Amino acid sequence: QELAEFAHKTRIPVTTSLLGLGGFPETDPLSLGMLGMHGFEYTNYAVAQCDLLIGIGARFDDRVTGKPDEFAKRAKKVHIDVDPSSINKTVVVDYPIVGDVKQVLQALNKIVNAPETGEWLKTIEQWRQKYPLTYREKPKLLPQYIVQQISEATRGNAIIATGVGQHQMWAAQYYQFNRPRSLVTSGGLGTMGFGLPAAIGAQFGRPNDVVWDIDGDGSFQMTSQELATAAQHKLPIKIAIMNNGYHGMVRQWQDLFYQSRYAQSEVNHVDFVKLAEAYGCVGIRVEQKGEVRPAIERAMHVSDRPTVLDFLVERSEDCWPMIAPGKSHDQMLGKYEDLKAAGGVPQHRRLEPDEEAKLSLG
Numbered sequence: 001q002e003l004a005e006f007a008h009k010t011r012i013p014v015t016t017s018l019l020g021l022g023g024f025p026e027t028d029p030l031s032l033g034m035l036g037m038h039g040f041e042y043t044n045y046a047v048a049q050c051d052l053l054i055g056i057g058a059r060f061d062d063r064v065t066g067k068p069d070e071f072a073k074r075a076k077k078v079h080i081d082v083d084p085s086s087i088n089k090t091v092v093v094d095y096p097i098v099g100d101v102k103q104v105l106q107a108l109n110k111i112v113n114a115p116e117t118g119e120w121l122k123t124i125e126q127w128r129q130k131y132p133l134t135y136r137e138k139p140k141l142l143p144q145y146i147v148q149q150i151s152e153a154t155r156g157n158a159i160i161a162t163g164v165g166q167h168q169m170w171a172a173q174y175y176q177f178n179r180p181r182s183l184v185t186s187g188g189l190g191t192m193g194f195g196l197p198a199a200i201g202a203q204f205g206r207p208n209d210v211v212w213d214i215d216g217d218g219s220f221q222m223t224s225q226e227l228a229t230a231a232q233h234k235l236p237i238k239i240a241i242m243n244n245g246y247h248g249m250v251r252q253w254q255d256l257f258y259q260s261r262y263a264q265s266e267v268n269h270v271d272f273v274k275l276a277e278a279y280g281c282v283g284i285r286v287e288q289k290g291e292v293r294p295a296i297e298r299a300m301h302v303s304d305r306p307t308v309l310d311f312l313v314e315r316s317e318d319c320w321p322m323i324a325p326g327k328s329h330d331q332m333l334g335k336y337e338d339l340k341a342a343g344g345v346p347q348h349r350r351l352e353p354d355e356e357a358k359l360s361l362g
Contacts, residue, residue, distance in 0.1 A: 002105035011117045022177035036064040038169040041131035044329040054078040060090040070328035140314040143242040147174035158210040161198035163219025166248035166319045171214040193222030203235045213239045218247040227279040230306040238299040276308035
């Protein structure tokens with residue numbers, strides 16, 4: 001509430017880190033969504049070009065900053081944090097404020113005056129139109145579309161848990177979070193298998209809320225046995241598995257930075273519908289775009305046990321945009337053409353045995 005008051009009073013646009021999603025409603029015109037490695041292109045351009053950046057309770061981790069000494073280098077920086085050791089730890093700031101952000105914002109709201117941000121907001125809107133968050137349609141089912149449909153069906157008011165990987169970033173990009181703490185994800189811990197037990201805990205804590213676990217087939221399998229716990233307690237959680245047969249983010253990095261030399265990134269096919277039914281849960285398999293929304297609606301009406309939705313998605317879909325490690329916010333890879341120009345076009349193929357042998361021999 002204090003953040004919303006501050007943003008509306010000053011007309012300063014707001015971007016959030018992964019763990020800050022929902023702290024400012026994404027339906028608000030001043031919302032820029034998520035910044036960073038898989039943040040929106042227009043958001044990252046805004047951060048790169050701004051002349052004042054106010055960090056509120058953020059720790060400026062590497063997924064947010066990219067190359068730290070290039071991060072918002074034109075801007076004067078304010079950092080508000082309750083922990084003094086977090087200030088100047090990664091990004092050197094001009095104006096440190098040590099304090100609880102709620103109390104600091106309450107104090108600031110009494111004294112701040114609105115700067116002239118009209119032209120700046122127009123510039124950001126131009127970037128938003130030029131660099132929208134989008135994806136290319138393909139013959140097979142796409143995870144981005146699935147997350148959009150879950151967002152629309154829940155009106156952005158569900159609690160969303162995730163594992164770690166591409167599905168986690170697609171959830172952050174394409175689900176519109178409107179309430180604080182409605183995204184339960186492991187953040188910098190990078191804990192695969194986090195999604196299902198987190199969804200179970202969220203459903204116990206908020207029994208009247210709708211809880212979804214947006215997960216990957218690799219991440220889900222690390223704790224899938226907890227379906228037994230969810231079924232035993234008749235928890236109506238919904239588990240949407242983006243089943244592409246890969247540890248998708250690992251495969252994407254192997255394509256981009258290791259010439260498609262795949263190593264331990266492909267996972268065996270699992271029939272998640274049979275697995276769900278074996279645990280006493282509802283299992284639904286979805287293969288076509290037209291089946292997505294009916295499957296989501298069916299899951300939303302199950303109230304006495306978990307529902308597992310096995311979405312068979314495009315195997316080689318990548319998560320864009322992306323800031324490569326060690327690069328700045330204005331060096332995003334956002335399109336296939338960008339990759340081609342950078343000499344990093346994904347090959348999406350297995351190495352032949354003789355190629356593997358040559359690589360193993362150096």
